Amino acid sequence: MELICDSCGKRWEMEPNFWRCACGAPLRWDLKVYFDLAAIEERNWSIWRYRAMLKLPENAQTVSLGEGATPLIPTPEKQSWLKLEFLNPTGSFKDRGASVLVTGLKAWGISEVAEDSSGNAGVALSAYAKVSGIDCRIFVPKGASEGKIVALQRFGAQIVFCSNRQEAAEQVMIAVQSGIYYASHTWHPLYLQGTKTVAYELAEQLDWIIDENWSVFIPVGNGDLLLGIHLGFQELVFSKVIKRLPRLIGVQALACAPIYAAVHNLTLPFNRTVAEGVAVTDPPRIRQIIAAVRETDGDIVAVSEPSILNAVDELAGLGFWVEPTGAISWAAWNQLGKPPKSILILTGAGWKTLKP
Template identity: 40%
Template sequence: MPAAPLAELVPGTRTPSGPGGLWRYRACIPVGDDIAARLTLGEGHTPIVSAGSDLEGVALKLEFVFPTLSFKDRGAVVLIASAVERGARRVVADSSGNAGSAIAAYAARAGLECQVFVPAAISARKRAQILAYGASLECVAGDRTAAAEAAIAAVARTGATYASHIYNPYFLQGTKTFAFELWEQLGRGVPDAVIVPAGNGTLALGAARGFSELQAAGLIERVPALIALQSECCAPLAQAWTMGSREPVDVEVTPTSAEGIAIPRPARGAQILAAVAHSGGCVVSVPEVAIEPAQRDLAARGLFVEPTAALVWAGLLIARHHPAVRGIAVESEGWTVARALTRGNVAVPLCGSGLK
C-alpha cells in the first residue's frame, strides 16, 4: 500500500473534496468513489472516550455508533459497494444478527434484493431490524454453521451474489479502517494492546490488516498486541490457543448471551490465530458470569452495549482486577499474558449497541 493516502492525512480533516468517516481513507479502499458517495450513510470515525479515572490508560472506541448500531457497517458498505460495481442485483448473507442487519441496510440503500439466513435463536430485536430494511429473513434450525450452509445452498440454487462477511475480502477492506481511525485519534500512534471479540474474526482480521498497512507505510514502528476474547461457552479459538494448535479445535458448546461470537467452527480460525500470534497477543475465554456485571459497569459509565460487547469489557476488567468482577477468577497462561499486556495503554472497541 502506498504511504501517501494515509501519510498525507491531517487529523480532524476531510480528504480533499471528499467525505469524512471511513471514506476518509477511500484511497486505500478498492471501490469507486461514485459508488461510495451513493451508498454512504455517514458510517465511520466513531468516537473514542476515556474509560474513567479508575482505569488509567484505557480508551473506549464506540463502535456501536453506526447507522445499524454495530461495527459491521464498516465491512458491509464496502462489500455492497463492490457487489454493485460487479453488477449484482440480489445478495444472500448469513449472520448471527449484526452483519445481517448491516448488509440488509446497505443492500436497501443500493436497491438490491437481500436474503439473510440466521440461526433461529437470535434475538427478536435483531430479526426485526433485518426485516425493517426489507430483506427476506430465513431462520434456520441449528447453529451459526447451519445458517451459513443454508445461505451457500441458496446462492448455488439462485445464482445470487454471496455477501459473506466471512469469506468476501471486501468486508475486511472496510473493517481495516478501524485501525486507521484508532491511529489518527491517538495522535498518529497505537496503544500497547487492542482487545477484540473473536467469533468469525472480522474485526480481529480487519484490525490486523489495517495495522499491517500502517506499518508497511512507515507510519507505525510496531503493531499493537491483539487480545482476542471468546465466551467460555463457545471457545474453539481460546482452547486451540491453550493447546498450542494452529487450527480451531472442536468444543462442546453451551448457551451464551454473547451470541455474536458463538461460532463453534470459525471458517477463518487459523488466520485469526495466526494474526493474534503475529501481533504478540493472546486468545482467552471469558466466564459467562462476568458478562452481566461488565454490562452493568459500562451502563454506569453511560454506555449501553449488547452482551457481546460487554464480554470484551469483562475481559479488560478481569485483566485489571477491577472490583466490578470481584470473585471471578481465571487462571491460564493466556490470561497471564493478557494481564501483562493490559498494564499499559489499551483500546477497547465496544462493537454493538444494547438496543440490539
C-alpha cells in the same frame, strides 16, 4: 495478484464472483496498500476519509450511511480507551464492512445478495442493500435476538429461518448455487477493507502514536473485525506511519471458545452464551486469526458468562448500553487487571437485544 490463499498459497486478483480460493480456503490480502497521510480526505467524517487506501472495483460509487469516525473516549481511570463502535448507523462495526462490500457489489452490478447471520452482519447488509436497491435474503438461525429480526424486517430483508447456524450456512449455499450473490461478512475479502478502517481511526485518534506497548481488546467470533484491524495496522507499519503493531487481544466467551482452546491447547465443550455475536464453533479463518494474534505478541482470552453480564452492567453504569457480545472486551480487560494503554472495542449496541 493481491489476494493470497493461506492453505495452498495460490494468488488471485479480486473478482466479482470470488469469495474464497478454488481449494475452498479463505483468502487474505497481500500487503500492497501504501497509507498516504496526505491522501486522507480531512473533511469527510466517515470511513471514506480513507477512500484512497481502500481496495475497490474501478469506478465504484460510494454507498455510505455515515459509518465510522466513532468516538474514542478515556476509561474512568483515564489510562485506557473505549472505542464506541456501537454508535455506527445500524448499531455495530459491521456497517464498515457492509458499506465497502455493497459499494463493490453495486459497481459489479449485483442485484440480489444472500448472507447467513444471526444478527449484526445481517442487519448491516440489509440496510446498505436497501439503500442501494439490492434485494437481500438473510438466513437466520432459530434463537437469534428478536430485536435483530425486527431490524432485518425494518430494512426489508427477506428472512429465512433455519434450525441452527449450521443449517443456515447450508441453506445459504443452496441459494448461492442458484445464482444469488454471497455477501458474506466471514468470507468476502472486501469486508476486511471496511473493518481495517478501525485501525486507521485508532491510530489517527491517538495522533499516530501507537506501538507494541498498546493492547487492543477485540471480541472474536468469525474474526472479521480482528483480521481487519490487523490488516489496517500492518499497512500502517508497512507505510512507516507507525513503528510497530499494537498487541491484539482476541476475546471469546468461554462457553464457546474454539480459538481460545486452539491457542491454549485445551479441549472445551460448546455451550450457549449471552454473547451470541461471537458464538461461532468453527470459524473458517481460525488459522489467520491465530497467526495475526501471534504476530503481534497478543493473546486470545476467554471470559465467563457472569463476567460478561457484569461487564454489561458496568458499561451501563458509565452510560453505555452495549450488547453482551460488545461488552466482552471490557470483561477481558477486567480479568487481566485493567492494564493501562488498552483500547476496548465496544462492538454492538444494546438496543437490538431488546424484545419487540
